[in-house]
Amino acid sequence: xxxxxxxxxxxxxxxxxxxxxxxxxxxxxxxxxxxxxxxxxxxxxxxxxxxxxxxxxxxxxxxxxxxxxxxxxxxxxxxxxxxxxxxxxxxxxxxxxxxxxxxxxxxxxxxxxxxxxxxxxxxxxxxxxxxxxxxxxxxxxxxxxxxxxxxxxxxxxxxxxxxxxxxxxxxxxxxxxxxxxxxxxxxxxxxxxxxxxxxxxxxxxxxxxxxxxxxxxxxxxxxxxxxxxxxxxxxxxxxxxxxxxxxxxxxxxxxxxxxxxxxxxxxxxxxxxxxxxxxxxxxxxxxxxxxxxxxxxxxxxxxxxxxxxxxxxxxxxxxxxxxxxxxxxxxxxxxxxxxxxxxxxxxxxxxxxxxxxxxxxxxxxxxxxxxxxxxxxxxxxxxxxxxxxxxxxxxxxxxxxxxxxxxxxxxxxxxxxxxxxxxxxxxxxxxxxxxxxxxxxxxxxxxxxxxxxxxxxxxxxxxxxxxxxxxxxxxxxxxxxxxxxxxxxxxxxxxxxxxxxxxxxxxxxxxxxxxxxxxxxxxxxxxxxxxxxxxxxxxxxxxxxxxxxxxxxxxxxxxxxxxxxxxxxxxxxxxxxxxxxxxxxxxxxxxxxxxxxxxxxxxxxxxxxxxxxxxxxxxxxxxx
Amino acid sequence: xxxxxxxxxxxxxxxxxxxxxxxxxxxxxxxxxxxxxxxxxxxxxxxxxxxxxxxxxxxxxxxxxxxxxxxxxxxxxxxxxxxxxxxxxxxxxxxxxxxxxxxxxxxxxxxxxxxxxxxxxxxxxxxxxxxxxxxxxxxxxxxxxxxxxxxxxxxxxxxxxxxxxxxxxxxxxxxxxxxxxxxxxxxxxxxxxxxxxxxxxxxxxxxxxxxxxxxxxxxxxxxxxxxxxxxxxxxxxxxxxxxxxxxxxxxxxxxxxxxxxxxxxxxxxxxxxxxxxxxxxxxxxxxxxxxxxxxxxxxxxxxxxxxx
Ligand SMILES: Nc1nc2c(ncn2[C@@H]2O[C@H](COP(=O)(O)OP(=O)(O)OP(=O)(O)O)[C@@H](O)[C@H]2O)c(=O)[nH]1
Ligand SMILES: [Mg+2]
Numbered sequence: 001x002x003x004x005x006x007x008x009x010x011x012x013x014x015x016x017x018x019x020x021x022x023x024x025x026x027x028x029x030x031x032x033x034x035x036x037x038x039x040x041x042x043x044x045x046x047x048x049x050x051x052x053x054x055x056x057x058x059x060x061x062x063x064x065x066x067x068x069x070x071x072x073x074x075x076x077x078x079x080x081x082x083x084x085x086x087x088x089x090x091x092x093x094x095x096x097x098x099x100x101x102x103x104x105x106x107x108x109x110x111x112x113x114x115x116x117x118x119x120x121x122x123x124x125x126x127x128x129x130x131x132x133x134x135x136x137x138x139x140x141x142x143x144x145x146x147x148x149x150x151x152x153x154x155x156x157x158x159x160x161x162x163x164x165x166x167x168x169x170x171x172x173x174x175x176x177x178x179x180x181x182x183x184x185x186x187x188x189x190x191x192x193x194x195x196x197x198x199x200x201x202x203x204x205x206x207x208x209x210x211x212x213x214x215x216x217x218x219x220x221x222x223x224x225x226x227x228x229x230x231x232x233x234x235x236x237x238x239x240x241x242x243x244x245x246x247x248x249x250x251x252x253x254x255x256x257x258x259x260x261x262x263x264x265x266x267x268x269x270x271x272x273x274x275x276x277x278x279x280x281x282x283x284x285x286x287x288x289x290x291x292x293x294x295x296x297x298x299x300x301x302x303x304x305x306x307x308x309x310x311x312x313x314x315x316x317x318x319x320x321x322x323x324x325x326x327x328x329x330x331x332x333x334x335x336x337x338x339x340x341x342x343x344x345x346x347x348x349x350x351x352x353x354x355x356x357x358x359x360x361x362x363x364x365x366x367x368x369x370x371x372x373x374x375x376x377x378x379x380x381x382x383x384x385x386x387x388x389x390x391x392x393x394x395x396x397x398x399x400x401x402x403x404x405x406x407x408x409x410x411x412x413x414x415x416x417x418x419x420x421x422x423x424x425x426x427x428x429x430x431x432x433x434x435x436x437x438x439x440x441x442x443x444x445x446x447x448x449x450x451x452x453x454x455x456x457x458x459x460x461x462x463x464x465x466x467x468x469x470x471x472x473x474x475x476x477x478x479x480x481x482x483x484x485x486x487x488x489x490x491x492x493x494x495x496x497x498x499x500x501x502x503x504x505x506x507x508x509x510x511x512x513x514x515x516x517x518x519x520x521x522x523x524x525x526x527x528x529x530x531x532x533x534x535x536x537x538x539x540x541x542x543x544x545x546x547x548x549x550x551x552x553x554x555x556x557x558x559x560x561x562x563x564x565x566x567x568x569x570x571x572x573x574x575x576x577x578x579x580x581x582x583x584x585x586x587x588x589x590x591x592x593x594x595x596x597x598x599x600x601x602x603x604x605x606x607x608x609x610x611x612x613x614x615x616x617x618x619x620x621x622x623x624x
Numbered sequence: 625x626x627x628x629x630x631x632x633x634x635x636x637x638x639x640x641x642x643x644x645x646x647x648x649x650x651x652x653x654x655x656x657x658x659x660x661x662x663x664x665x666x667x668x669x670x671x672x673x674x675x676x677x678x679x680x681x682x683x684x685x686x687x688x689x690x691x692x693x694x695x696x697x698x699x700x701x702x703x704x705x706x707x708x709x710x711x712x713x714x715x716x717x718x719x720x721x722x723x724x725x726x727x728x729x730x731x732x733x734x735x736x737x738x739x740x741x742x743x744x745x746x747x748x749x750x751x752x753x754x755x756x757x758x759x760x761x762x763x764x765x766x767x768x769x770x771x772x773x774x775x776x777x778x779x780x781x782x783x784x785x786x787x788x789x790x791x792x793x794x795x796x797x798x799x800x801x802x803x804x805x806x807x808x809x810x811x812x813x814x815x816x817x818x819x820x821x822x823x824x825x826x827x828x829x830x831x832x833x834x835x836x837x838x839x840x841x842x843x844x845x846x847x848x849x850x851x852x853x854x855x856x857x858x859x860x861x862x863x864x865x866x867x868x869x870x871x872x873x874x875x876x877x878x879x880x881x882x883x884x885x886x887x888x889x890x891x892x893x894x895x896x897x898x899x900x901x902x903x904x905x906x907x908x909x910x911x912x913x914x915x916x917x918x919x920x921x922x923x924x925x926x927x928x929x930x931x932x
Contacts, residue, residue: 088767
């Protein structure tokens, strides 16, 4: 088969992006190696290398181990498994393909999701001897969530079950039983042997009972056109192009729909309207741009547009919300904690976001919903999220381009979660905040000082409450409006329903943060004494407030000193194992990296430390 | 490139798709990073990458400079091409050579290809990135080039010290690239990840992108060493006993340091010929790169160390 021609691998059926997935060792990499080999894309020097590799790492005795064509990392070759997704390219006279070979191992599920996110079709492999396994189900579910409509169920290693039609039909029935609720548009089942090539490109001579298509015939004929062009226009602005005062263009890639000069468009978040003037490219202006085209738009009017904005047609606008429900796939070891602030990337925009509640997680085996407090690595759940400011979105099933997001851990910057939006929960435009006549600025003028939060953090016994009490007394004497929020007091009332698990600690601080914000709005200086062991939560409170209003005071008292003081006898009990999750003993404390004030125990006592806090307030002109 | 009339024949759809994807990636970097740079190695892939960058910001110029890591052993024709291109398109070109390597007299002939590559390319690149404090660097690598490249993300994270950890890459879903890094960390970005060698040539032809003449067949003096055809570009490369130069019709599929880049016998004198030849060929483009066969899994190892 001559694979490619000069006109570019036969454009007839366009490009198909698909992935192979399924359980460990079901033969995914071998299958892709087989596709490359049989479409003659393995060149002589590569074949020589493959022969050498097969002798060294091969799992197939004397034969070539085709998986080694794809498993390109040293660790993969040594262990004979796939760890990360590989992208390979091949073509037949009818179509060109980009295939993502993904790992079967549960540990690397996120890499499978990476491969699936850009695929139009999935080849799900099953080992004919083992049948449908947990990973087969997990991958099928992830494919469905990510919006893949076309599935090929490849019943592989059929050579090892004597090419048995009976076994094949049994597995197919099994799989279809499980997959029915996933609502794929097509599921084609093919018996094949990746290792020997039966029904991959070459029709098998051993399965007279099978008269369906070979794998390649199925892939060549799949009608998997992206329908993004038929959807409403979404143009996320990526870059404002301003070479000189006469040109102001908005560069970006049309995410969906079609745009033409003259079209009435709105900036989705602000509702500002204008019309498209030109579609600028280096090859001249275009009469239209379609989903997938990278162009630069100019508008007729001077409207405020920046990176992160989305342009849409005035008569087909996206949702603008600050709360929504989404399926989230969790991808890092550290569990997802409702209440914690993550960075959300949606379109060309980053925005802080929190999971406000986890409705349920899904058991991948049965697709049942299970109640849960957190999501662990590789778990999938339905969450409500809220964002720091309104975001522009569509449900994922309506528009893959504007319905997807990722969550990023704010400290490690790891890509922590992948989300698919179900629906918006509350229209940001519908929240008409009560218009206020007296605001924070007015109260500040009356008070004669600015509001702030003094956030005292540190181990139990580090002296938070002691120092905070002295500071409050001094402020009061200066005529400053103050209020004290203390860990112990709050836990007796407002937060009495919370315990000391990580999730509850996060919620504890979130509530305290919101209360502190209200007091700041009233013009007061709020003193908060909380162990608050996690950076993420302290940062969350910081972000609730305006710049300069949050002053973090870190009581940097060594653990040994705190244990020695042990004013409430808590350390003694924790060390005896009578208190669980005690910070510093069996629960971590993350010291601040950029605290405004750091207090180490002063030989002159807490009075001296309190003075340093007051100085910090004067330096910042919060008090005179 | 951008100063020419609209291209006469429209691009085939799959090239147009690749072009748009790459332009989107390039813009993303300009928008999110403080101080990006584009590695420019003068080869055909760099040519396409630069062309895409010029298109991405048209009518403005790309908001980042080009960086060439000069080992001092590139073909002379490459350096001429580099300087001509920088001038023609008015882009800022930075050139860096590892001064320690020069002082130590590291060279591809007596130091061996491995040490030369390590010192004059990998180390030099890290020096340049540190010196100019670049936080993102574009490279022209393609996934179809090599097995370990096929595994790499488009936005590929490097910890402080430029280390790639292939076992622990950030998941990269949809086109929602995670561009966040902490102080000292960097990102390598590969806008041509999904292009194949054939795509590069077809696009070069369609867009009329200038390339180094060494890609086209011509009568050139070459000598045979370890079964490969090497062109002595200057006097620094001594002939071994029994070796002699012969004029043959040759061209290069891949360009680098001249003692390490093997020529192939070819009659392909135009882009059409090159494409026709590629479709018939039975060896990969990297087979002419002497540095890759140094050791098994050599590319992955070099990449972990900071090679592009
Ligand atoms: N007999 C037989 N063996 C096969 C077939 N397909 C794959 N194998 C063997 O099954 C083993 C695992 O194959 P791989 O291709 O590495 O499996 P994988 O699904 O890619 O594994 P992971 O990526 O690690 O999940 C290898 O030893 C293959 O040679 C087949 O059709 N018949
Ligand atoms: Mg595999």
